[in-house]
Every structure is written in C-alpha cells, then in structure tokens.
Amino acid sequence: MSLFTLGIARGLVGQVLGMVIGMLLTCAVRILLGWEAWAAEPAWTVGSVCSIIGFLLGVGSLDDWLKWTRGIQTPLVHGPPVDKPAWTRYFSVDYNHKVIGVQYTVWGILLLMVGGTVAMIFRTELARSGLQFLGLDLYNSFIGMHGMIMIFAILLGVGGMGNYLVPLMIGAEDMAFPRLNALGFWFNVPGSILLLLSLFIGGWDAGWTAYPPLSARGPIGYQLFFLGVFAIGLSSIVGSLNLLVTLLRMRPAGMSLFRMPIFCWAVFATSLIQLTATQLIGTSFLMVSVQRAIGMGFFDPRGILGEVSPMVGGGDPVLFQHLFWFYSHPAVYIFVLPGLGIVSELLPVFSRKPLFGYKWIALSSMAIAIVGFIVWGHHMFVSGYNDILRIPFMYATLLVAIPTGVKFFSWLGTIWGGKVHFDTPMLFVLGAISVFLIGGLTGPILATVPTDLPLHDSYFVVGHFHATMFGGFVFPFFAALYYWFPKVTGRMYNEKLGKIHFFIMTPAFWVQTLGQMGVGVMGMRRRIADYDPTLGQGQIENWQMAVTIAGFAIAFGVMLMLWNFFQNAEVGVSAGDNPWRSRSPEWQIPSPIPEHSFPAPLKVVGEPYDYGLADSGYVTTTSPGDD
Amino acid sequence: MASNRRHFIIASVLIVICTLIVYWVLDTVLLKPAAAVVEAGPIDYLFDLHIWLIAFLFALVGVFMCYALIVFRARGDEGDGEHIHGNGLLEIIWTVVPCFVVVYFAWIGTTMLIDLTEAHPDEYVVSAEGRQWSWLFTYPESGAVTPDLVLPVDTPIRMDLTSDDVLHNFWVPEFRVKQDTVPGMVTYVRFTPNLIGEYVLRCAELCGTNHSGMLATVRVVSQEEFKLWQSEQVAQLQE
Numbered sequence: 001m002s003l004f005t006l007g008i009a010r011g012l013v014g015q016v017l018g019m020v021i022g023m024l025l026t027c028a029v030r031i032l033l034g035w036e037a038w039a040a041e042p043a044w045t046v047g048s049v050c051s052i053i054g055f056l057l058g059v060g061s062l063d064d065w066l067k068w069t070r071g072i073q074t075p076l077v078h079g080p081p082v083d084k085p086a087w088t089r090y091f092s093v094d095y096n097h098k099v100i101g102v103q104y105t106v107w108g109i110l111l112l113m114v115g116g117t118v119a120m121i122f123r124t125e126l127a128r129s130g131l132q133f134l135g136l137d138l139y140n141s142f143i144g145m146h147g148m149i150m151i152f153a154i155l156l157g158v159g160g161m162g163n164y165l166v167p168l169m170i171g172a173e174d175m176a177f178p179r180l181n182a183l184g185f186w187f188n189v190p191g192s193i194l195l196l197l198s199l200f201i202g203g204w205d206a207g208w209t210a211y212p213p214l215s216a217r218g219p220i221g222y223q224l225f226f227l228g229v230f231a232i233g234l235s236s237i238v239g240s241l242n243l244l245v246t247l248l249r250m251r252p253a254g255m256s257l258f259r260m261p262i263f264c265w266a267v268f269a270t271s272l273i274q275l276t277a278t279q280l281i282g283t284s285f286l287m288v289s290v291q292r293a294i295g296m297g298f299f300d301p302r303g304i305l306g307e308v309s310p311m312v313g314g315g316d317p318v319l320f321q322h323l324f325w326f327y328s329h330p331a332v333y334i335f336v337l338p339g340l341g342i343v344s345e346l347l348p349v350f351s352r353k354p355l356f357g358y359k360w361i362a363l364s365s366m367a368i369a370i371v372g373f374i375v376w377g378h379h380m381f382v383s384g385y386n387d388i389l390r391i392p393f394m395y396a397t398l399l400v401a402i403p404t405g406v407k408f409f410s411w412l413g414t415i416w417g418g419k420v421h422f423d424t425p426m427l428f429v430l431g432a433i434s435v436f437l438i439g440g441l442t443g444p445i446l447a448t449v450p451t452d453l454p455l456h457d458s459y460f461v462v463g464h465f466h467a468t469m470f471g472g473f474v475f476p477f478f479a480a481l482y483y484w485f486p487k488v489t490g491r492m493y494n495e496k497l498g499k500i501h502f503f504i505m506t507p508a509f510w511v512q513t514l515g516q517m518g519v520g521v522m523g524m525r526r527r528i529a530d531y532d533p534t535l536g537q538g539q540i541e542n543w544q545m546a547v548t549i550a551g552f553a554i555a556f557g558v559m560l561m562l563w564n565f566f567q568n569a570e571v572g573v574s575a576g577d578n579p580w581r582s583r584s585p586e587w588q589i590p591s592p593i594p595e596h597s598f599p600a601p602l603k604v605v606g607e608p609y610d611y612g613l614a615d616s617g618y619v620t621t622t623s624p625g626d627d
Numbered sequence: 628m629a630s631n632r633r634h635f636i637i638a639s640v641l642i643v644i645c646t647l648i649v650y651w652v653l654d655t656v657l658l659k660p661a662a663a664v665v666e667a668g669p670i671d672y673l674f675d676l677h678i679w680l681i682a683f684l685f686a687l688v689g690v691f692m693c694y695a696l697i698v699f700r701a702r703g704d705e706g707d708g709e710h711i712h713g714n715g716l717l718e719i720i721w722t723v724v725p726c727f728v729v730v731y732f733a734w735i736g737t738t739m740l741i742d743l744t745e746a747h748p749d750e751y752v753v754s755a756e757g758r759q760w761s762w763l764f765t766y767p768e769s770g771a772v773t774p775d776l777v778l779p780v781d782t783p784i785r786m787d788l789t790s791d792d793v794l795h796n797f798w799v800p801e802f803r804v805k806q807d808t809v810p811g812m813v814t815y816v817r818f819t820p821n822l823i824g825e826y827v828l829r830c831a832e833l834c835g836t837n838h839s840g841m842l843a844t845v846r847v848v849s850q851e852e853f854k855l856w857q858s859e860q861v862a863q864l865q866e
Binding site: 358417 | 689809
C-alpha cells in the first residue's frame with residue numbers, strides 16, 4: 001500500500017505545491033510589473049491562500065463538487081473504503097459523521113498536546129524571575145501560539161463532540177450535509193499547519209488577540225497566522241450550519257425540541273453563535289492582513305508604516321478591538337456551552353435522577369448565547385472608547401451571571417436526592433463544576449469597571465480565563481472522552497488510571513488558577529516574559545513556582561489519560577453496549593456502533609431523563625416490523 | 628421532606644462557617660499592592676465586597692455539592708434516585724434573586740466609576756507618551772520633558788496619554804487605575820496621589836519585544852519638593 005492512498009498525505013503534498021505555485025504566481029506578477037521578483041511577505045501570503053486550496057484539492061474534499069460541475073453523478077459512499085485497510089478511512093475524506101467526529105477529536109487532542117507543550121516551555125521560564133532560556137521575542141510568540149493553538153484545539157474538540165454525538169442523540173442517520181461536514185473538518189488541517197509554520201518564519205508577537213498597530217508591523221508570521229485562523233473560521237461556519245440544519249430538520253417524530261438530550265441544546269446555542277459571529281474575527285484579521293500586504297490603512301491612524309507606504313492613515317486601532325471581540329467574546333461561550341451541556345448530560349446518568357429543571361437549563365444556554373453578543377465591550381474597559389458606554393457593558397456582562405447561576409443551581413438540584421456513582425466521567429463532571437465555579441465567581445469582579453481597572457490585563461485575568469476554559473471545556477471534554485470511549489471503541493478504559501488522572505489534575509488545576517489570580521492581584525501584568533521579583537512582598541516567585549509545578553502535574557495527568565486510551569482502545573475489556581445504564585439513544589445500540597447507526601428510524605416514547613420512573617423508556621430502536 | 632429540612636439546616640450552618648473561612652483565606656492570601664492614591668479607597672472597598680460575594684457563593688455551591696455527594700452517594704445499590712423533574716418556584720427564586728444582586732453591584736460600580744472619572748476644577752495635567760519601550764512625560768506648565776514621572780502629593784492629577792507607535796497602557800499598581808494609550812487619540816486617566824514614595828509605572832498592554840521591561844519610575848513627592856523640582860527643570864530648560 002502506497003502512502004498516497006492516505007488522503008492526508010496527498011493533502012500535504014497539495015499544500016506544499018499550492019504554496020510553491022502561489023509564490024511563483026506572486027513573483028511572476030511582480031516581474032510583469034517591473035518590480036523586484038522576490039518579496040517575502042506577499043509571496044508567503046499568496047502562497048498560504050493557495051496552500052489551503054492545494055490541501056483541499058489534494059485530500060479530495062472537493063472531488064464530488066468538482067465532478068458535479070462537469071455533470072458527473074457521484075453517489076454518497078457510506079462505509080469503509082474498498083481494497084484498502086479499514087483504518088485508512090480516518091486519514092482520508094470520509095462522509096460518516098462518526099469517522100469525522102473521531103477525526104475532529106483526535107486532531108483536537110494533538111493540538112491540545114502541542115499547545116500544552118508550548119505552555120510548559122514558558123511556564124518553566126516563568127518559574128523564576130529573570131530570563132533563563134527564552135528570548136523576549138520567542139516568549140512573546142509562544143504566548144500567542146499557546147493561546148491560538150488551544151483555541152483551535154477547543155474548536156476541534158467542540159466539533160468532534162457535536163459531529164459524533166448529535167446525529168446519534170437524535171437518531172439521525174448522518175449529518176444533514178455529509179460532504180460539507182467532511183470539508184468542515186479538512187479546513188482545520190491546512191489551517192493548523194499554517195499556524196504552526198508561522199513560528200518558523202518569524203513568529204508573531206502580539207498575543208492571540210493580535211491587536212494592531214503592533215500586529216500590522218511585526219514579522220511575516222502574522223500573515224500565516226491570520227490565514228490559518230481564517231481557514232478554521234470557515235470550518236466553524238460550515239460546521240455550525242450543518243449542525244443547526246441537522247438539529248432542526250432531522251429529529252425523529254415525537255422528539256420536540258424540549259425532548260432532545262440536553263447536550264443538543266448546548267450544541268444548538270453554540271452553533272448559532274458560530275454561524276453568526278465567526279465572520280467578525282475572519283474580517284478583522286483579513287483587514288490587518290490587507291493593511292500589511294497592500295497598505296490599506298484600516299487600523300492605521302496616521303501612516304505609521306512610514307516609508308513603506310507614506311500615504312496610509314485615517315484608520316482606527318480601537319475599531320479592530322470592537323470587530324475582534326464581537327466574535328471573540330461570544331467565542332468563549334462557543335467553547336464552554338457544549339462543555340456545560342456535557343455536565344448537564346452526564347449528571348442525571350450518574351446521579352440516577354432526572355435532570356433538574358430541563359427547560360431552564362436548555363433556555364439558559366440560549367440566554368447565555370444571546371446576552372453574549374452585547375458584552376464585548378468589557379474586554380475594552382481601558383481601551384479608550386466612550387467612557388459612558390462602559391456602564392451598559394458592565395450591566396450586560398453582569399447579567400451573564402444569572403443564566404450561569406441557573407445552571408449551577410439546577411445541577412445541585414439534580415444531584416440532591418440521587419444515588420450518585422463516582423465513575424471517572426462523573427469525577428470529571430464534578431471537577432468541571434468546581435473549576436467552572438472558580439471561573440464563574442471571578443467574573444463579576446472583572447465585569448464591574450472600578451474593580452476591573454486594577455485587574456485588567458493583569459495575571460488575574462489569566463487565572464480567571466483558564467478556570468472558565470478548564471471548567472467549561474477541558475474537564476467536561478475529558479469527562480466526555482472517558483464516558484463515550486466505550487461507545488466508540490467497544491472497550492473499557494482502566495478505571496483506576498482514570499481516577500488517578502482525576503486526583504492529580506483537579507487539585508493541580510486549583511493551585512494553578514488560584515496562583516495565577518494571586519500574582520495578578522500582586523500587580524503582575526499578563527504577557528510579560530519577566531516579572532518583578534519584589535511584587536507581593538517578595539513572595540511572587542514562590543507562587544510562580546507553584547503554578548509551574550501544577551502545570552506539569554496537569555500535563556502528566558493528560559499523558560496518563562492518553563496512555564490509558566491508547567492501551568485499551570484495541571485490547572481492553574469489552575464494555576458491553578450500555579455500561580452506564582444511560583437512557584440516551586446512542587447507548588441503546590451496539591458498541592462500537594455499526595456503519596449505519598440505527599437499524600430503523602427512532603421512535604420517541606418518553607422523556608429523555610426519566611431515571612427513577614419504573615417501566616419508562618425514551619426511545620425505541622426496533623425496526624417497524626417489530627412493533 | 629422532614630429529612631430534607633434537617634439537611635438544609637445542617638447545610639446552612641456549614642455555608643456560614645465555610646463563607647467565613649473562604650473570606651479569611653482570600654483576604655490573607657491575596658496581597659494587594661500598597662494604596663497610594665485616594666481612588667484606591669473606594670476601589671478596594673468594592674474589591675472587598677466582591678470577595679465577600681465570592682466567598683458566600685463558593686460556600687453555597689461547594690457545601691451543597693459536597694454535602695449531596697456524601698449524603699446521596701450510591702451505597703452499592705443499583706436503584707435510581709427520587710423521580711423529581713424540577714421545581715418551578717426554586718428556579719424562579721434563583722433567577723430573580725441574583726438579578727437584584729448583580730444590579731446592586733452594577734449600580735455601585737456605576738456611581739463609583741462616575742466619581743473616578745469626574746474632572747476636578749484644579750487638576751494638575753501631565754502628558755505621558757508611550758513609545759517602544761519607554762515613557763516620556765511632558766509638564767505643560769513648565770514645558771519640562773522627563774523620562775521619569777514626578778508628581779505632587781494630595782493634588783488631583785490628570786494624565787493625558789498618547790502613543791507614538793503601538794498600544795501601551797499606563798498602570799501603576801499602587802494607583803489601581805489603568806488606561807490604554809492609543810496612537811492617533813488622546814486618552815486620559817485621573818487619580819490623586821496621597822502617599823509619598825517611589826513606584827513603578829508598568830506598561831500593561833503587550834507592545835512588542837521588550838514589553839515586560841517598559842517601566843518608568845514614578846516619584847510622589849511633597850508639594851514643596853515638587854515646586855523645587857519644577858523650578859530646577861525650568862532652569863535646566865533655560866540653559
């Protein structure tokens with residue numbers, strides 16, 4: 001079998017060829033114009049655009065559509081590839097949502113490891129004051145890298161859970177648009193490769209937020225970073241569109257919106273944000289890219305590009321921040337809503353009790369999604385926009401606490417009076433609640449402008465943000481991995497190792513996040529390569545060391561988890577079809593799930609979470625003849 | 628239900644104890660920089676109020692969660708819990724009560740913010756310009772230009788902030804307030820130093836390579852010393 005039977009190998013070749021062709025094209029145009037043939041920035045920019053297209057052509061994600069343009073019919077192929085080993089489908093274009101879900105998840109975990117490694121490198125640097133082994137520029141590139149790689153990883157994780165679970169939970173045969181679904185995944189690969197490549201051609205030193213004017217004047221790495229984000233954004237848009245249509249159009253008879261598994265509500269709310277807000281970050285980064293490439297001064301107030309193009313100017317740096325945060329604040333809810341959905345989904349199963357206040361939880365997700373659109377200004381409390389407008393943004397931001405509180409209290413109501421089992425997925429759900437509680441409670445102090453003034457852009461924000469991301473995404477994501485691992489592989493992970501992972505990672509994370517907030521209160525700014533050792537009455541170094549050690553403990557825990565999955569995916573103990581005694585549709589069918597998940601259309605016969613109600617069912621999966 | 632009442636009484640007692648403990652821990656552990664301006668008073672007061680809120684809510688959720696996990700753990704049986712779908716009244720209570728709490732906090736924040744940004748009739752104006760990676764201060768009254776900031780104590784100050792290149796941020800942790808400097812516009816920040824001493828101005832907006840080292844010394848001196856320093860500066864200018 002040749003390597004090029006794998007779609008991803010062809011895609012990578014296509015990406016390299018695309019890059020070369022794009023560069024040659026740029027040189028050719030420049031020669032025609034009578035300019036010097038080689039200019040690094042335009043060459044890399046055009047090359048990067050072409051490289052994304054090259055990858056998609058190479059991997060074969062556009063094949064069917066291209067054939068259609070020539071009038072050739074192509075049937076939707078479902079099933080393992082003919083005359084190739086079955087595993088190769090995971091490395092090629094495949095239209096089964098379960099394969100795409102696994103592709104998303106695995107690629108997400110890979111990026112999670114890369115982003116985590118970058119974090120460990122600069123955490124080591126920060127363990128002591130003074131510069132140990134990182135240069136200033138490399139440090140600045142690394143913090144932005146860590147941020148953006150993690151955002152990619154989270155979006156992939158969210159996509160993985162949504163694509164794998166939503167069709168199963170609503171009993172749909174597949175997603176509404178399988179080809180678009182595959183395209184949505186494959187955008188991520190060239191996108192993340194561009195992002196990683198940017199580090200090797202100069203990096204980019206303005207953090208993941210890439211505020212101009214700094215991002216408009218730094219190294220070429222910015223262009224690859226912008227275009228990488230653009231590709232991921234396209235993935236978000238087509239992926240969320242697909243999920244929305246699937247949720248709205250492919251539910252079986254009898255499954256009203258309020259009878260969907262609660263995770264579907266979370267995905268619905270998240271997809272609404274993704275479909276409508278992602279354009280804004282794409283636009284804002286594209287505008288900086290164009291400003292750099294041809295001197296269009298969108299964000300350039302007075303032609304500070306100087307000799308390069310002396311005529312630019314008339315732009316506004318603060319405008320960028322508005323465009324950027326109009327996506328990037330709701331983006332935080334894109335990351336956490338599915339995670340909170342996982343918490344709501346798993347609590348009833350392990351508490352053996354109905355979800356407390358289903359409708360309230362479902363609508364709280366929608367409320368968070370909607371309010372999320374009018375709070376972006378809190379990221380800009382000190383940016384210099386109209387003073388008075390800070391007040392409505394303060395009120396709007398504090399309002400987010402209300403639907404979030406509804407979730408917390410409803411979770412407590414779910415546990416109360418149940419019969420709680422402490423398997424690893426449940427431990428991670430409880431860990432998620434504890435960590436998201438820390439993240440949530442440290443929100444209002446940042447939302448209130450007077451207390452935000454000292455904390456803004458300090459390490460306190462870093463602690464707060466990591467608590468929301470770990471509580472809202474990482475812990476629930478790990479819970480989901482442990483929970484659905486038996487469904488995906490048909491095998492059980494090692495429970496003891498899972499528990500060890502939990503008991504290392506959770507306290508370590510508490511130390512990390514509280515440590516980060518603590519040094520922020522002392523007066524340490526975020527995004528600095530070196531800090532003043534006299535801060536906090538000289539105690540800051542001890543705190544930093546604790547945060548670094550905790551960070552390594554978390555990394556060790558994640559390694560344990562991956563080892564656990566790797567070990568047991570093929571040879572672990574057989575898990576049976578429904579080890580958690582769940583009522584959800586995906587657990588009523590065999591593990592691993594057959595190619596066509598359900599033998600016949602689902603019939604909804606009851607409520608999703610009627611634990612404790614004798615002789616009640618949620619769905620039946622029998623074929624029509626058995627009725 | 629009788630057992631539920633007993634559970635709630637025990638949990639409430641634990642919540643009170645836990646709130647006090649969490650507040651005490653946070654109050655001890657969080658090391659705020661010294662307060663060197665008048666504005667630090669109200670800001671630190673609101674900070675403290677928030678810490679109380681955090682302590683209470685942490686205790687509320689934490690105690691109920693841990694208590695429920697212990698009392699309602701599955702004791703080896705495979706049975707199910709009570710079949711309860713929710714409680715509309717409870718949901719309404721925990722939606723409406725937090726509404727009042729957040730509006731109360733937002734209202735305090737609003738009045739305080741208006742106070743913090745209000746112009747004083749006799750404020751002393753100093754201009755600061757951020758540039759990669761240093762600061763330049765201009766005193767309009769005397770025309771002096773210095774790399775370090777010298778301010779008179781007990782005098783309302785307005786800093787007019789500009790930038791020569793990229794975004795920076797004017798922040799002295801002991802002064803609490805901070806403000807971005809933006810190329811192409813003048814932003815401002817107000818405070819009244821009330822503690823003589825030497826502090827460090829730290830740029831708090833990522834501004835490129837040496838962002839972490841973009842510092843300037845800030846000296847708050849007595850009004851007499853400030854007059855003296857100012858006349859020295861004028862003398863130097865005339866030379």
